[in-house]
Amino acid sequence: MSETAASETELSFEAGAPTELFDVIVIGAGSGNSIPSPELAGLKIAIVDDGRWFGGTCLNAGCIPTKMFIHPARLVSHLRDAAHLGVTGTASADWAAVRARVFGRIDSISQAGEQYRASGEPNVSLVRERVRFVDESTLVTASGRRLRGRALVIGAGSRPRELRVLPFGPRVISSDDALRLETLPERITIIGGGVVASEFASLYHGFGAKVTQLVRSTVLSSLDADIRATFVAQAGAQWDIREHHDVVDATIPDDATSPIRLVCNTGDVLETDLVLVASGRVPNSDRLGTEVAGFDQELNGRLVVDAHQRVLRAGQALPNVFAMGDIANPHQLKHVANHEARVVAENLRRTLVATSDNEELVSNTLSPVPLAVFSTPEIASFGATLTEARDAGIDAVEVRQDYGGTAWGWALEDQHHFAKLVVDRVQGQILGAHIIGPDAAILLQPLVQAAAFNMPVQGLARGQYWPHPAATEIIENLLLNAKEECNA
Amino acid sequence: MSETAASETELSFEAGAPTELFDVIVIGAGSGNSIPSPELAGLKIAIVDDGRWFGGTCLNAGCIPTKMFIHPARLVSHLRDAAHLGVTGTASADWAAVRARVFGRIDSISQAGEQYRASGEPNVSLVRERVRFVDESTLVTASGRRLRGRALVIGAGSRPRELRVLPFGPRVISSDDALRLETLPERITIIGGGVVASEFASLYHGFGAKVTQLVRSTVLSSLDADIRATFVAQAGAQWDIREHHDVVDATIPDDATSPIRLVCNTGDVLETDLVLVASGRVPNSDRLGTEVAGFDQELNGRLVVDAHQRVLRAGQALPNVFAMGDIANPHQLKHVANHEARVVAENLRRTLVATSDNEELVSNTLSPVPLAVFSTPEIASFGATLTEARDAGIDAVEVRQDYGGTAWGWALEDQHHFAKLVVDRVQGQILGAHIIGPDAAILLQPLVQAAAFNMPVQGLARGQYWPHPAATEIIENLLLNAKEECNA
Numbered sequence: 001m002s003e004t005a006a007s008e009t010e011l012s013f014e015a016g017a018p019t020e021l022f023d024v025i026v027i028g029a030g031s032g033n034s035i036p037s038p039e040l041a042g043l044k045i046a047i048v049d050d051g052r053w054f055g056g057t058c059l060n061a062g063c064i065p066t067k068m069f070i071h072p073a074r075l076v077s078h079l080r081d082a083a084h085l086g087v088t089g090t091a092s093a094d095w096a097a098v099r100a101r102v103f104g105r106i107d108s109i110s111q112a113g114e115q116y117r118a119s120g121e122p123n124v125s126l127v128r129e130r131v132r133f134v135d136e137s138t139l140v141t142a143s144g145r146r147l148r149g150r151a152l153v154i155g156a157g158s159r160p161r162e163l164r165v166l167p168f169g170p171r172v173i174s175s176d177d178a179l180r181l182e183t184l185p186e187r188i189t190i191i192g193g194g195v196v197a198s199e200f201a202s203l204y205h206g207f208g209a210k211v212t213q214l215v216r217s218t219v220l221s222s223l224d225a226d227i228r229a230t231f232v233a234q235a236g237a238q239w240d241i242r243e244h245h246d247v248v249d250a251t252i253p254d255d256a257t258s259p260i261r262l263v264c265n266t267g268d269v270l271e272t273d274l275v276l277v278a279s280g281r282v283p284n285s286d287r288l289g290t291e292v293a294g295f296d297q298e299l300n301g302r303l304v305v306d307a308h309q310r311v312l313r314a315g316q317a318l319p320n321v322f323a324m325g326d327i328a329n330p331h332q333l334k335h336v337a338n339h340e341a342r343v344v345a346e347n348l349r350r351t352l353v354a355t356s357d358n359e360e361l362v363s364n365t366l367s368p369v370p371l372a373v374f375s376t377p378e379i380a381s382f383g384a385t386l387t388e389a390r391d392a393g394i395d396a397v398e399v400r401q402d403y404g405g406t407a408w409g410w411a412l413e414d415q416h417h418f419a420k421l422v423v424d425r426v427q428g429q430i431l432g433a434h435i436i437g438p439d440a441a442i443l444l445q446p447l448v449q450a451a452a453f454n455m456p457v458q459g460l461a462r463g464q465y466w467p468h469p470a471a472t473e474i475i476e477n478l479l480l481n482a483k484e485e486c487n488a
Numbered sequence: 489m490s491e492t493a494a495s496e497t498e499l500s501f502e503a504g505a506p507t508e509l510f511d512v513i514v515i516g517a518g519s520g521n522s523i524p525s526p527e528l529a530g531l532k533i534a535i536v537d538d539g540r541w542f543g544g545t546c547l548n549a550g551c552i553p554t555k556m557f558i559h560p561a562r563l564v565s566h567l568r569d570a571a572h573l574g575v576t577g578t579a580s581a582d583w584a585a586v587r588a589r590v591f592g593r594i595d596s597i598s599q600a601g602e603q604y605r606a607s608g609e610p611n612v613s614l615v616r617e618r619v620r621f622v623d624e625s626t627l628v629t630a631s632g633r634r635l636r637g638r639a640l641v642i643g644a645g646s647r648p649r650e651l652r653v654l655p656f657g658p659r660v661i662s663s664d665d666a667l668r669l670e671t672l673p674e675r676i677t678i679i680g681g682g683v684v685a686s687e688f689a690s691l692y693h694g695f696g697a698k699v700t701q702l703v704r705s706t707v708l709s710s711l712d713a714d715i716r717a718t719f720v721a722q723a724g725a726q727w728d729i730r731e732h733h734d735v736v737d738a739t740i741p742d743d744a745t746s747p748i749r750l751v752c753n754t755g756d757v758l759e760t761d762l763v764l765v766a767s768g769r770v771p772n773s774d775r776l777g778t779e780v781a782g783f784d785q786e787l788n789g790r791l792v793v794d795a796h797q798r799v800l801r802a803g804q805a806l807p808n809v810f811a812m813g814d815i816a817n818p819h820q821l822k823h824v825a826n827h828e829a830r831v832v833a834e835n836l837r838r839t840l841v842a843t844s845d846n847e848e849l850v851s852n853t854l855s856p857v858p859l860a861v862f863s864t865p866e867i868a869s870f871g872a873t874l875t876e877a878r879d880a881g882i883d884a885v886e887v888r889q890d891y892g893g894t895a896w897g898w899a900l901e902d903q904h905h906f907a908k909l910v911v912d913r914v915q916g917q918i919l920g921a922h923i924i925g926p927d928a929a930i931l932l933q934p935l936v937q938a939a940a941f942n943m944p945v946q947g948l949a950r951g952q953y954w955p956h957p958a959a960t961e962i963i964e965n966l967l968l969n970a971k972e973e974c975n976a
Contacts, residue, residue, distance in 0.1 A: 063957050064895045071899040072573045075566055079579055085560045086586035089579025091567055097574035105898065334956040342950075372955040380955065407552045410593065411559040439930060441958035446933045452952035453943065462830075464940035467860040467868065468822040469551050470929035 017146045022046045023352055025139065025149035027131060027288065030056020031325050031337035032155030033117065036124045039349045046147060047117050048139070050130040052176070053107070054114035057157055057326075058334040060106060061176045066199055068102040069179055070374050073206025077238070077376050084413055093207050095184040103180065132289035136313070136321055151320040151352060153344055154303060154311065155337070156288055158281035158326035166191065166250050171260055172275045175200065184209050185273040189262060191247060193219040195373050197278035198231070201239055202375035211239035212270060214262075216246045216279075220373070224385045224420060224434040226400075231436060234377045234416055242268065250275075283327045295321070303328045307363040309344050320351065331369055339366055368432075368451050372441035377417060380440035382448060383432030386422050397425045399481035403437050406477060407469030412438065419443065419478045421457075428456030428486040439471050446475055457482040505634045510534045511840055513627065513637035515619060515776065518544020519813050519825035520643030521605065524612045527837045534635060535605050536627070538618040540664070541595070542602035545645055545814075546822040548594060549664045554687055556590040557667055558862050561694025565726070565864050572901055581695050583672040591668065620777035624801070624809055639808040639840060641832055642791060642799065643825070644776055646769035646814035654679065654738050659748055660763045663688065672697050673761040677750060679735060681707040683861050685766035686719070689727055690863035699727035700758060702750075704734045704767075708861070712873045712908060712922040714888075719924060722865045722904055730756065738763075771815045783809070791816045795851040797832045808839065819857055827854055856920075856939050860929035865905060868928035870936060871920030874910050885913045887969035891925050894965060895957030900926065907931065907966045909945075916944030916974040927959050934963055945970040 022044050026032040029049035033056070036045050053060035072093040079091045118126040129141040139147045160174035168174055173181075175196050186209065190201050193215030201213045213219070219241060220228050232241055242264075249263035252275075259271035283301040290297065296304040296312040303311055303323045310317040311328075322344045325337035343364045350359040370382040389396035403409035403417040417437025423430055430451040435444055450460055461479035466472050510532050514520040517537035521544070524533050541548035560581040567579045606614040617629040627635045648662035656662055661669075663684050674697065678689050681703030689701045701707070707729060708716050720729055730752075737751040740763075747759035771789040778785065784792040784800040791799050791811045798805040799816075810832045813825035831852045838847040858870040877884035891897035891905040905925025911918055918939040923932055938948055949967035954960050 058956070064898065067895065067899040067957050072570065072575045075570050075573065075575045076577070078563055079567060079577065082560065082563050082579070085563070086582045086589060087560045087563045087579055088582070089564070089567065089577055091570070091575055091577025091579065094574045094576070101574060101901075335953050338956070339953065366951070366953060368953070370953055370955045372958055380958075382953075407555065410552065411555040413589075439927060441955050442927060442930050442960050445952075445954065445958075445960045445963070446937050448954075449934050449937055449952050455941065463854070464937050465823050465827065465854060465856070465858055465870075466933065466936075467858045467929050468546070468826070469555050470860055470868075470933075472930050472933045475933070 017140075017144060019138065019146040019148045020046075022147060022149045024151045024153060024348060025147055026153040026155060027139070028056065028155035028157055028284075028325065028327070029054055029113075029117065030058060030155060030157050031334065031341040032056075032153055033113065034338065034341050035153055035345050035348070036121065037345050037349075039353065040345065041121075041123055043123060043348075043352060045124045046127050046149070047124060048127040048129070048131050048141075048147070050128065050142070053110045054117070054128075055110045057176075058337075060110055061179065063334050065102050065106055065179050066203060067374055068106075069098055069203050070199065070206070072098055073203050074376055076208075077202075077206045095181070095207050098207075099179065099181070130287070133293040136293040136295075136318060149320075151348055152322070153348070154285075154288065154290070154321070154323040154327055155325045155341065156284040156327050158283050158332060159287075160277065161280040161282050163191065163247070163277055163279055165247055166275060166277050168277070169252065170254075171252050171256065171273075172250075172277060175276070175278055178276050178278075181274075186210060187212070187271070187273045188276060189214060189260075189270060189272040189274070190276045190278060192278035192280070193217065193221065193243070194278065194280065195220070195371065196281075197276075198235070198373055198375045200276055200278060201241075202235065205239045206376070212272065213239060213241045214245040214247060214264065214270075215241065215243045218243050220379070223379065223381055226418075226420065227379060227381065227434050227436045230416060230418070231375075231377060231379060235375065238376070242266075281326065281332055285327055293321075302330065307365070308347050308361040309340055309364060310347075310361075322347065331371070333369065333371060336369055340364060366452070368448065370444055370448050372444070374441065377436050378438060378440040379436045380444040381432070381434045382444065383430070383451065384422055385432060385434065389422050389424075389431045394431065395425045396422055396431055397482075397485040398422050399478060399485055401474050401478040401481055403471075403474055406471070406473040408471040408473060411469070414438075419474050421447070421478050421482045423457055423482045423486060425486055428458045428483070429454065430457060430482075443471060443475055446472070457486060459483075505628075505632060507626065507634040507636050508534075510635060510637045512639045512641060512836060513635055514641040514643060515627070516544065516643035516645055516772075516813065516815070517542055517601075517605065518546060518643060518645050519822070519829040520544075520641055521601065522826065522829050523641055523833050523836070524609065525833050525837075528833065528841065529609075529611055531611060531836075531840060533612045534615050534637070535612060536615040536617070536619050536629075536635070538616065538630070541598045542605070543598045545664075546825075548598055549667065551822050553590050553594055553667050554691060555862055556594075557586055557691050558687065558694070560586055561691050562864055564696075565690075565694045583669070583695050586695075587667065587669070618775070621781040624781040624783075624806060637808075639810070639836055641836070642773075642776065642778070642809070642811040642815055643813045643829065644772040644815050646771050646820060647775075648765065649768040649770050651679065651735070651765055651767055653735055654763055654765050656765065657740065659740050659744065659761075660738075660765060663764070663766055666764050666766075669762075674698060675700070675759070675761045676764060677702060677748075677758060677760040677762070678764045678766060680766035680768070681705065681709065681731070682766065682768065683708070683859065684769075685764075686723070686861055686863050688764055688766060689729075690723065693727045694864070700760065701727060701729045702733040702735060702752065702758075703729065703731045706731050708867070711867065711869055713875075714906070714908065715867060715869065715922050715924045718904060718906070719863075719865060719867060723863065726864070730754075769814065769820055773815055781809075790818065795853070796835050796849040797828055797852060798835075798849075810835065819859070821857065821859060824857055828852060854940070856936065858932055858936050860932070862929065865924050866926060866928040867922075867924045868932040869920070869922045870932065871918070871939065872910055873920060873922070877910050877912075877919045882919065883913045884910055884919055885970075885973040886910050887966060887973055889962050889966040889969055891959075891962055894959070894961040896959040896961060899957070902926075907962050909935070909966050909970045911945055911970045911974060913974055916946045916971070917942065918945060918970075931959060931963055934960070945974060947971075
């Protein structure tokens with residue numbers, strides 16, 4: 001499948017505009033920015049991104065800066081809730097100082113990344129413009145440049161969904177602006193019940209804002225019911241969570257000293273100083289005009305890909321058009337986008353570089369997909385709930401281990417948090433794991449590892465040591481409980 | 489091998505004293521207290537313990553209560569060190585309140601455990617006396633009772649080592665008393681550089697005491713050199729650590745208002761209010777008089793056992809004498825003692841209960857053995873250092889991942905902490921792992937799991953997802969670094 005790489009000087013003219021030719025055009029400089037690997041050094045690659053910042057959502061407004069804010073917020077939150085542990089005191093996190101520290105670091109990384117992409121490697125060029133599809137291999141930029149790629153990688157991500165009743169503006173912001181506020185508002189209302197909304201609610205609460213979270217349906221509705229109930233109880237003791245509340249009318253004065261007024265379907269009327277709309281994200285396929293190229297997409301605009309990350313058109317995979325990340329999967333998780341980028345990069349190599357025709361494309365088969373919510377309480381989860389597993393016809397069983405049933409839980413004086421495991425009763429395979437409590441995101445990993453490598457629960461706890469009395473004993477006991485429920 | 493269980497009424501008289509017969513006598517109610525399993529319900533079992541508290545060191549003075557103190561101490565410590573994160577405030581942990589909370593819980597558990605052992609199961613009785621061996625199957629108690637067992641389990645643990653120059657007393661305490669102090673001393677000097685000494689130094693420092701740690705050789709001398717150096721630097725910024733300092737003379741006034749005066753080999757003279765001697769632990773074999781029974785032991789008094797946990801005499805395993813825990817292994821770790829107790833219980837079943845003669849004894853082959861030091865900074869480790877692996881003739885390589893090289897490390901603004909992995913370069917087997925930093929004890933587990941189940945580093949990081957940006961990305965990157973260094 002190897003062909004000669006497009007040379008620097010190879011240009012064609014179409015309809016009066018010179019078409020710049022590339023071997024690979026990558027749209028989106030988030031995880032897509034990792035595509036130009038050493039193995040592809042012989043290819044002429046364009047990275048296209050018109051983002052407000054270079055490097056994608058995760059780096060600039062998502063996973064990374066939120067956690068940098070959440071850590072100081074937690075130090076404050078932990079102290080607020082420590083009297084029963086014998087600890088007293090007061091602490092506060094300085095919003096402006098944290099913001100300066102976080103973006104002093106993040107923006108430098110983003111800028112250095114942009115500079116490197118612009119001039120760091122001879123085979124890579126950067127197109128810092130919005131693009132739209134002309135056909136499956138051709139893009140036109142906002143300034144009228146035409147770019148054609150032997151292969152395209154669509155990794156343009158997603159953007160915060162705007163609500164009709166609450167259009168974005170100076171006082172109705174999205175997560176893109178949520179960390180860059182000059183000052184922390186006294187009162188903030190967060191619209192949404194997903195991971196992003198819940199993390200920001202916890203974050204603002206930690207910094208001392210009065211938070212109200214309005215959720216049209218239920219908080220974290222895709223997660224296990226017990227996890228959700230515990231989250232609502234624990235988080236609800238910190239900030240005001242209102243499920244089944246939909247904003248039906250909003251009055252948003254330009255004058256920032258006048259309160260915003262929100263009217264809910266329930267009749268509730270709220271006054272607030274700032275609104276964060278975190279009510280889902282929209283794949284950016286519409287901004288790229290992918291419909292012109294005829295790519296298959298879900299109703300919400302997500303591109304449909306095959307196991308090799310190739311985009312489908314009329315149900316058939318296009319050989320040289322790949323997609324990855326939020327625009328191509330439902331997870332909206334950076335670790336998933338990164339993995340897909342590795343699959344795409346390898347398949348680009350096999351398609352454009354490999355000298356043998358015998359190299360099959362690699363498939364993306366990695367599972368399970370864990371997610372973490374870095375709120376307080378923290379949540380981590382992967383796979384099926386018991387209900388989902390049984391609905392799928394599996395003879396599944398669920399076991400639970402409370403933090404409070406372990407020595408570490410005693411140290412925490414924990415009364416609320418737990419881990420659950422869903423297993424195939426016959427085989428002992430781990431089908432799902434659901435944890436709420438301190439360190440959930442890291443406690444999940446031995447279970448991810450076991451599930452990914454098909455290690456059944458039988459023998460798993462007793463086949464390794466678990467240092468006493470670390471928090472991992474929660475997982476050890478969970479696995480022992482599971483083994484008890486499994487046959488053979 | 490099954491025989492009829494000794495009946496309640498079966499007594500024999502020797503040398504005038506009635507000998508009480510048991511199927512199993514367990515000496516030590518720490519991990520040994522778990523020996524009476526449902527599988528052994530048909531056996532007449534005596535649990536013997538003369539400990540100050542019922543349930544062993546871990547529950548009453550060790551692993552569990554220390555962590556219950558360390559958690560509030562850390563909340564305070566974290567806040568002291570949070571200005572660079574944008575968090576300011578003050579906090580303090582109330583020693584008396586924490587002590588009351590911890591021992592209110594622990595002592596109840598201990599007392600309930602004792603009551604259950606005394607009267608909770610018809611086949612188990614409790615002997616709350618000191619015992620000494622008469623012969624390999626016979627014990628005499630302090631009050632003159634003679635106990636004989638068809639099988640014996642020696643799990644009598646270890647005790648703090650006393651120093652000649654600093655005999656234990658009201659102002660020179662061991663770890664047994666270190667958490668039960670009425671009030672926290674203003675100044676405390678800790679003698680020792682091991683895990684116990686280092687955890688207590690961190691704990692007292694967190695509560696606000698002025699801590700000096702005197703170490704005859706080096707702190708945590710069995711650990712990786714980089715880990716040790718980082719610990720000394722990080723801990724040394726919190727409290728006064730003096731390595732290569734041996735106390736050669738001590739003046740200890742009875743009057744608690746007069747300072748204790750310690751003179752070191754270096755010429756240093758210290759004044760302090762309390763001394764904690766945490767300078768190693770001594771197996772309790774001497775208190776049992778095991779030499780009368782002729783059991784093989786190490787120079788330090790540790791009993792020698794075979795792979796089935798059977799005690800050796802003149803190099804030969806005794807068929808019905810088992811040992812476990814600190815008296816029989818060098819680790820002094822609760823999770824090891826618990827595992828050995830499970831091996832012993834199963835071998836008792838096979839020896840005394842099983843109806844088939846064909847059941848071979850089970851062996852204790854579980855590895856690797858992880859340890860954790862719950863100080864701040866926290867340490868977790870298992871297996872070989874690079875030096876140890878190379879000294880063993882293995883083509884080993886070491887890789888390192890700094891916390892600061894991951895997004896979670898950015899959130900922590902971490903500049904000091906890291907994980908190291910020692911791997912067999914040819915096979916990719918994990919030979920050792922060494923972590924210093926927040927959450928080290930739980931971050932270690934995926935590596936323990938991989939090592940225990942012989943999963944090589946090749947494919948390990950990329951064969952599973954690691955939720956971004958959790959701290960586990962430190963381990964993911966460590967494994968990727970390792971894979972780069974391995975052949976094939």
